Amino acid sequence: MESFKKYIAEFIGTGVLVVGGCGTAVGINALTTGYGVPVPTTASIIAIALAFGLSIVAMAYSIGNVSGCHINPAVSLAVFISGKMSVKDFFGYIIAQFLGATAGAAGLWLVFGSNESLGANGYGVGVSALGVGAVGAGIVEVVLTFIFVLAVLGVTSKTENGKVAGLVIGLTLTFVHLIGIVFTGTSVNPARSFGPAVLQGGMALRQLYVFIIAPLVGAAIAALVHRFLLTKKAD
Numbered sequence: 001m002e003s004f005k006k007y008i009a010e011f012i013g014t015g016v017l018v019v020g021g022c023g024t025a026v027g028i029n030a031l032t033t034g035y036g037v038p039v040p041t042t043a044s045i046i047a048i049a050l051a052f053g054l055s056i057v058a059m060a061y062s063i064g065n066v067s068g069c070h071i072n073p074a075v076s077l078a079v080f081i082s083g084k085m086s087v088k089d090f091f092g093y094i095i096a097q098f099l100g101a102t103a104g105a106a107g108l109w110l111v112f113g114s115n116e117s118l119g120a121n122g123y124g125v126g127v128s129a130l131g132v133g134a135v136g137a138g139i140v141e142v143v144l145t146f147i148f149v150l151a152v153l154g155v156t157s158k159t160e161n162g163k164v165a166g167l168v169i170g171l172t173l174t175f176v177h178l179i180g181i182v183f184t185g186t187s188v189n190p191a192r193s194f195g196p197a198v199l200q201g202g203m204a205l206r207q208l209y210v211f212i213i214a215p216l217v218g219a220a221i222a223a224l225v226h227r228f229l230l231t232k233k234a235d
Helices: 002-034 041-067 073-081 087-112 134-155 159-184 190-200 202-206 208-234
Strands: none
Touching (some): 002 041, 002 087, 073 134, 073 190, 087 190, 134 208, 190 202
16 A cells, blocks of 8 residues: 555656646747747746746655655666665556656646647757757756756755755756756656657657657666765765
């Protein structure tokens, strides 16, 4: 039963992340394209970045004491590599996160009445603001996920950081979004990319592999680096 509660928490948390973060992106896009409301690019980037970051903060202090509030397969992979998670929970979390993200994207489709834009990540001319290709997008996602996951592992490694961990993680997610939105829309989270892409289809679905693989690679590197740093400190 306790494991089931963790999975439900991860499902809810990931759904909220998609609704909050991707929903903000879709809403801003609807204002500019559908209603002709001029929203400055800089303001859009800041708003979307804050939406993702604040979603994490809200969920961290809501479900953090239940599941640890991973709501991201990349984070779960890093925790698993660090030896702080069982195989059963790892797969349970991953499944719950992907389902939660898909449910969140479905909610956006229902609210906005269209699946043409659900906040999917992407690369290439006409999709990426800077027109970066697949390789560039992959590198950006590996680096940003590495930064994000390393921060997560670092702030959660000490129990005395418990009261501020959610805030630090949320601010770090905001930070990496501020950097990455113009490149890929910022994923650093395979589930967050999966839900919108699967329901949106088309190019978003064809490009999804980059936003599954790259964040997992970045997370694995972060876990190994974090383990090395802790080992070095212990010596």
